Amino acid sequence: MTVRGTQLLLPDGLSAAATADALAGQLPIVTQRAHVIERTFWDSFDGRVHEAGLALIDNAGGLTLADATTYAEAARGKRPGRSQRLLVDDLPPGALRERLAPLLEMRAVTPIARVRSRLLPVSVLDDEGKTVVRLRVEEASARLDGDTSAPLRPRLHLVGVRGYDDELERVHTLLAGTLGLSEAARPVQDDAVAATGGMPGGVSSKLRVMLRDGQRADSAAVVVLRELLATLEANLPGTLADVDSEFLHDLRVSVRRTRALQRELAGVFPAQPLRRFREDFRELQRITGRTRDLDVQLLEFDELERDLPPTIAPDVAPLRVLLEDHRSAQRRKMVRALRSESVRELRRDWSAFLDGLTEAGSADRPDAARPIGDVAGRRIVKVYKRMVRMGGAIDDASPHEALHDLRKQGKELRYLLEFFSSLYPAEVVKPMVGSLKALQDVLGRFQDREVQAIELRSLGDEVAALDGGAAALMAMGVLVQRLGDDQRQAREQFAERFERFAASEQRALVKRTFA
Amino acid sequence: MSTVVASYNIKGGVGKTSAAVNLAALAAAGGERVLLWDLDPQGAATFLLRVKPKIKGGGRRLVRGKSDTAALIKGSDYEGLDLLPSDFSYRNMDLALDATKRPTRRIAQVLAPLAVEYDYVFLDCPPAILLASESVFDAADVLLVPLIASPLSLRTFDQLQRFVAEEVRDGPRILACFSMTDGRKRLHRELIAELSATHEGVLRTAIPVASDVEQMAVHRSPITDFAAHGRAGRAYARLWSELRDRVDPVAAAATRRGATATRA
Numbered sequence: 107m108t109v110r111g112t113q114l115l116l117p118d119g120l121s122a123a124a125t126a127d128a129l130a131g132q133l134p135i136v137t138q139r140a141h142v143i144e145r146t147f148w149d150s151f152d153g154r155v156h157e158a159g160l161a162l163i164d165n166a167g168g169l170t171l172a173d174a175t176t177y178a179e180a181a182r183g184k185r186p187g188r189s190q191r192l193l194v195d196d197l198p199p200g201a202l203r204e205r206l207a208p209l210l211e212m213r214a215v216t217p218i219a220r221v222r223s224r225l226l227p228v229s230v231l232d233d234e235g236k237t238v239v240r241l242r243v244e245e246a247s248a249r250l251d252g253d254t255s256a257p258l259r260p261r262l263h264l265v266g267v268r269g270y271d272d273e274l275e276r277v278h279t280l281l282a283g284t285l286g287l288s289e290a291a292r293p294v295q296d297d298a299v300a301a302t303g304g305m306p307g308g309v310s311s312k313l314r315v316m317l318r319d320g321q322r323a324d325s326a327a328v329v330v331l332r333e334l335l336a337t338l339e340a341n342l343p344g345t346l347a348d349v350d351s352e353f354l355h356d357l358r359v360s361v362r363r364t365r366a367l368q369r370e371l372a373g374v375f376p377a378q379p380l381r382r383f384r385e386d387f388r389e390l391q392r393i394t395g396r397t398r399d400l401d402v403q404l405l406e407f408d409e410l411e412r413d414l415p416p417t418i419a420p421d422v423a424p425l426r427v428l429l430e431d432h433r434s435a436q437r438r439k440m441v442r443a444l445r446s447e448s449v450r451e452l453r454r455d456w457s458a459f460l461d462g463l464t465e466a467g468s469a470d471r472p473d474a475a476r477p478i479g480d481v482a483g484r485r486i487v488k489v490y491k492r493m494v495r496m497g498g499a500i501d502d503a504s505p506h507e508a509l510h511d512l513r514k515q516g517k518e519l520r521y522l523l524e525f526f527s528s529l530y531p532a533e534v535v536k537p538m539v540g541s542l543k544a545l546q547d548v549l550g551r552f553q554d555r556e557v558q559a560i561e562l563r564s565l566g567d568e569v570a571a572l573d574g575g576a577a578a579l580m581a582m583g584v585l586v587q588r589l590g591d592d593q594r595q596a597r598e599q600f601a602e603r604f605e606r607f608a609a610s611e612q613r614a615l616v617k618r619t620f621a
Numbered sequence: 622m623s624t625v626v627a628s629y630n631i632k633g634g635v636g637k638t639s640a641a642v643n644l645a646a647l648a649a650a651g652g653e654r655v656l657l658w659d660l661d662p663q664g665a666a667t668f669l670l671r672v673k674p675k676i677k678g679g680g681r682r683l684v685r686g687k688s689d690t691a692a693l694i695k696g697s698d699y700e701g702l703d704l705l706p707s708d709f710s711y712r713n714m715d716l717a718l719d720a721t722k723r724p725t726r727r728i729a730q731v732l733a734p735l736a737v738e739y740d741y742v743f744l745d746c747p748p749a750i751l752l753a754s755e756s757v758f759d760a761a762d763v764l765l766v767p768l769i770a771s772p773l774s775l776r777t778f779d780q781l782q783r784f785v786a787e788e789v790r791d792g793p794r795i796l797a798c799f800s801m802t803d804g805r806k807r808l809h810r811e812l813i814a815e816l817s818a819t820h821e822g823v824l825r826t827a828i829p830v831a832s833d834v835e836q837m838a839v840h841r842s843p844i845t846d847f848a849a850h851g852r853a854g855r856a857y858a859r860l861w862s863e864l865r866d867r868v869d870p871v872a873a874a875a876t877r878r879g880a881t882a883t884r885a
Binding site: 179182229232234235236237240266267268269270 | 652654670671672673692693694695696697698700703841
C-alpha cells in the first residue's frame with residue numbers, strides 16, 4: 107500500500123499538547139490518545155537498509171521493514187532469538203527475509219539506535235468526519251548506553267491516506283506556509299544515530315577523495331592513505347567481533363590499496379620507513395588471508411551446492427562443517443595476530459608517519475613536491491601499457507601464471523584510477539574502469555576457481571576420514587569438475603574482454619588523458 | 622498473494638455488509654493489509670467507512686477495465702484497511718459485466734494487480750445470482766455465507782454448495798456462519814449446534830442479533846471501534862479467528878506467534 111508522507115520539524119520545546127492546540131486552530135482535527143513506543147532500529151554497517159529508503163524496526167520481538175519516512179510497512183517477520191546480530195539466513199522464511207536478502211546479501215544487521223517516542227495521533231477530517239490525513243506529533247529521545255538518553259527535536263509526521271492526495275497537499279502547504287514548519291532533512295532514526303555518535307546512513311568503505319591537479323604528490327598521498335587508514339580502523343572492531351564477512355574483506359581491501367599506493371608512489375616517501383611499513387602491511391595482509399579464503403569458500407558454498415544434481419547435493423554437508431571448523435581455527439589465529447602489540451604499533455606508527463610526511467625533508471623523496479597530476483598520470487600510463495603488453499602476449503598456450511600476473515597489474519591499475527579519479531574527466535575514467543572491471547571479472551573468476559579447486563582437493567584426505575566422507579568425496583569430485591569447467595569458460599572469455607580493454611582508441615585515450 | 626473472501630448470500634438483510642466490514646477491520650487491526658471492495662450498489666460498506674461514493678465513470682467503467690483500479694482505492698480511518706468504494710452505477714453491474722468478453726473473469730482480473738498489495742480482500746456482494754455472482758465465485762477463495770437460522774436458509778445454502786461444485790471449476794470454499802441469531806430461541810440454538818457439528822462448512826461462531834450491529838450505521842464505523850467488547854463485537858472477533866484458521870492455518874499460527882503490528 108503506497109503511502110505518501112513527510113516529517114516536519116517542530117520548534118524545540120513545543121509540547122505535543124501545544125502543537126495540537128495550534129493545529130486545531132487551523133484544521134478540523136480529532137486527537138487520539140497519546141502512547142509511548144520503544145523502537146530499536148537495525149541496519150548493516152554500511153547502511154544498506156537506509157540506502158534503500160527503508161527502516162528495519164524491532165518492536166517487541168517483531169521485525170518490521172518499513173518506509174524510512176512514513177513507516178508504512180513493507181514486510182514483517184519474527185525476530186529470531188535475542189541475538190544482537192542477524193544474517194539473512196538467521197531469519198525465518200517469509201516476506202521479510204525475501205525483501206532483505208537481495209538488499210543485505212552477506213551483510214549482518216545490528217541495532218544502530220534505540221528510540222523512545224511519545225506519539226500523539228491526530229486525524230484531519232473531511233465533512234463526513236472521515237480521516238483524510240494522519241498527523242502524529244512525536245516527542246522522541248535516543249537511548250544511550252545505560253539509563254541516559256538524549257532528547258531529539260520534536261516532529262510532526264504527515265502521513266497521507268490513500269486516495270486523498272489533494273488533502274495531504276493542502277495540509278502540507280498549510281503547515282509549511284501558515285505555521286512555517288520546515289521539512290526534516292532526515293527521519294528521526296537518523297537523528298538518533300547521530301545523537302549516539304554514529305553515522306546516519308552507515309559507514310561506507312568506498313574511497314571518496316577530492317584531490318587538486320597541482321597538489322603536492324606527498325600531500326595527495328596522505329589524503330588517500332588517511333582515508334584508507336580510517337576504513338581499516340572502522341572495519342577492525344567488526345572483524346574482531348566477526349559480525350559479518352564484509353568487515354574483514356573491507357579491511358583487507360584497505361590494506362591492499364595502501365600497499366598499492368606505497369608501491370606506486372614510492373618516490374614520495376622516505377626510503378627507510380617505507381621499507382618497514384611495506385613489510386608490516388604485507389604481514390597484515392598475510393595474517394588475514396587464510397580466513398578470507400575460507401570466508402569466500404563458505405560464501406560460495408550455497409551456490410556450488412545448488413549447482414550439484416539434487417541427488418548428491420546433500421552429500422557435501424560434511425565438507426561445509428569441515429570448512430567452518432577450519433575457518434574457526436584460522437580466525438582464532440587471525441584475531442590473536444590482529445590484537446597483537448605489533449599490529450597496534452603499526453597502526454599507531456603509520457598514522458604518526460602520515461601526520462609528519464609533508465613536513466619531512468625531501469632529500470630522498472624525489473616525487474614529494476611534484477604535482478600529483480604528473481606523478482599519478484605517469485604511473486597510470488605505465489601500468490596500463492604494461493598490461494597491454496602482458497595481455498597481448500597471452501595465447502592459448504600461456505601458463506595460468508600469465509593470467510594471474512595480469513590480474514595483479516589490473517588491480518594495481520584499478521586502485522590508481524580510484525585514488526586519482528578526481529583529477530581526470532569522469533567521461534574518460536568511467537568507461538576505462540568499466541572495461542578494466544569486465545576484464546578483471548574474467549581474470550578473477552579464472553584464478554578464484556583454480557584456488558577453490560586446489561583448496562577442495564587439499565581437503566580430500568580430511569573429508570574421507572569423516573562420517574559420510576566417501577559420499578562427500580564423490581560429490582566434491584563433481585564440484586572440482588564444475589570449478590574446472592567454469593575456469594575454462596572464463597579463459598575463453600578472456601580474449602574478447604582484453605581486446606576491448608586494449609583497443610587502439612582506448613590506448614590513444616589513455617595517452618591523451620594521463621600522459 | 623491475497624486471500625479473497627466474499628461475503629455472499631442471494632438474500633438481502635442477512636448481515637453480509639456487517640460481516641464484511643467488521644471482519645475486514647479485525648483483519649487490519651491484526652496487522653494484515655486489507656482491501657474491502659464494496660460491490661453492493663447500495664454502498665452500505667462505503668457509507669459505514671465514511672467514504673463519499675464517487676467513482677469517475679462509475680462501476681460500469683471499472684469492471685470493463687478502463688479505470689486504473691489502484692487510483693480509485695481510498696484509505697479508511699483504520700490503518701491497513703482500504704476501500705474500493707461502491708457507486709450507484711453498480712446497479713448496472715450485470716449489464717456491464719455482460720458487455721465484457723469474459724464476464725465471469727472480470728472481478729479476478731481487477732484484483733490481480735492488487736494481489737501483492739493486500740493480504741486479504743473482502744468482497745461485500747450484492748444480493749443477486751446473475752453474472753456478477755459467477756464473477757464472484759471465480760475471484761473468491763472463500764464464500765462466507767451469513768445465514769439466518771431457519772431450515773429454509775439451510776436449504777438455500779445446500780443449493781449454493783451444489784451449484785458451485787457442479788458449475789464452477791476450481792470454485793471457492795464455501796463457509797456459512799449464522800447471523801442475527803437469538804440465543805433465547807430454542808430453534809436457533811439447536812439448529813446451530815446440530816449444523817456446525819454435522820456440516821463441515823458451517824462455522825461454530827454465530828453472530829447474535831444485537832443493537833450494536835445496527836448502531837454501526839449511527840457511528841459510521843466497524844463495531845470494533847465502539848463496542849468491541851459487547852456480545853456482537855466479541856462474536857465477530859471469534860468469527861474472524863475461526864475464519865482465519867480455516868482459510869490459512871499456517872499464516873494464522875504464524876500471526877499468533879509473531880509480533881504485534883507496528884503500523885505506527
